[in-house]
Amino acid sequence: MDGGQPMVVATRNEHKLRELGEALPAVELEPLPDDVELPPETGETFAENALGKARAARRATGRAAIADDSGIEAAALGGLPGVRSARYAGEDATDEQNLAKLLGELEGAEDRRLTYVCAIALVSEDGTERLFEGRCKGTLADEPRGDGGFGYDPAFVPDDTGPEDGRTMAELASIEKHAISHRGRAARALAEHLGRRESRRP
Numbered sequence: 001m002d003g004g005q006p007m008v009v010a011t012r013n014e015h016k017l018r019e020l021g022e023a024l025p026a027v028e029l030e031p032l033p034d035d036v037e038l039p040p041e042t043g044e045t046f047a048e049n050a051l052g053k054a055r056a057a058r059r060a061t062g063r064a065a066i067a068d069d070s071g072i073e074a075a076a077l078g079g080l081p082g083v084r085s086a087r088y089a090g091e092d093a094t095d096e097q098n099l100a101k102l103l104g105e106l107e108g109a110e111d112r113r114l115t116y117v118c119a120i121a122l123v124s125e126d127g128t129e130r131l132f133e134g135r136c137k138g139t140l141a142d143e144p145r146g147d148g149g150f151g152y153d154p155a156f157v158p159d160d161t162g163p164e165d166g167r168t169m170a171e172l173a174s175i176e177k178h179a180i181s182h183r184g185r186a187a188r189a190l191a192e193h194l195g196r197r198e199s200r201r202p
Contacts, residue, residue: 006030010038010057010067015150016183020068023178023187027194029066036060046070046083047131050121058123066190070118070183072152074102074140076111085151095151099144103155112140114156118182120190130193134185136160138169146170149177 006028009017021029032038038056043049046069053067071085081088081102089097106112116136123129137159144154145168153169160180161167169177178184 005063008032008057008061008063008065010036010053010065012038016068016070019178019181019183020066020187022174023184024191027191032057033061041069041083041086043069043083046117046119047121047133049083050119051123051129051131054121054123054129058125058127062125064122064124066120066122068118068120068183068186070116072102072156073115073117074106075113075115076106076109099152099155102140102152103143106140114138114140114152116152116156116182118186120183120186122190122193130190132186132189132193134182134187134189136180136182136185141168144168144170146172148172148174 007030009020009029010032011017012032017029017031036057039052041049041052043052049069050067053069054065057065057067069083071082073079073082081098085098087093089101114137116138118134120132121129122132138156139159141155141157146154147170149170156169157166158169158180161172161176169181
């Protein structure tokens with residue numbers, strides 16, 4: 001951690017904050033202060049959006065900040081919803097509405113391949129920037145299943161659990177999900193970087 005202080009997480013999404021905390025148990029994280037305004041997610045890539053939020057949080061607080069941007073890409077839709085995953089069914093759409101739209105658009109499609117993508121940006125107190133990316137491939141289930149996770153998890157069947165498993169991300173235990181998820185993989189890359197940096201300090 002920069003200067004031994006907690007890192008600010010540039011999100012107000014409680015699900016993301018909890019998942020990052022679980023994936024980074026050795027890193028002390030703090031939620032974004034209520035008075036900090038984040039920029040709109042207008043980037044064309046997950047990395048651009050993550051960097052924009054992390055820069056804003058670091059600029060407002062003077063502290064090291066991390067931010068993630070993540071979403072899902074459907075092969076049959078040319079990579080959509082992509083960076084618009086959280087707003088796929090409209091600016092104020094719920095997770096359920098976004099998922100319903102994706103299920104409707106891929107109803108009857110032969111190609112049901114999906115990729116979850118997560119970019120985590122770290123902006124240190126001195127302004128140094130780093131990016132970490134994680135991916136998780138899978139297929140779209142015919143209908144939502146499971147009460148865990150959020151977003152598109154109830155209909156995302158990960159490849160990593162094997163062809164005989166068939167559970168969606170929302171049906172996995174948290175420890176199983178973090179081991180294979182896009183956010184878990186990006187967070188582990190961040191944790192490895194932080195660990196290497198700490199080991200180099202006198």
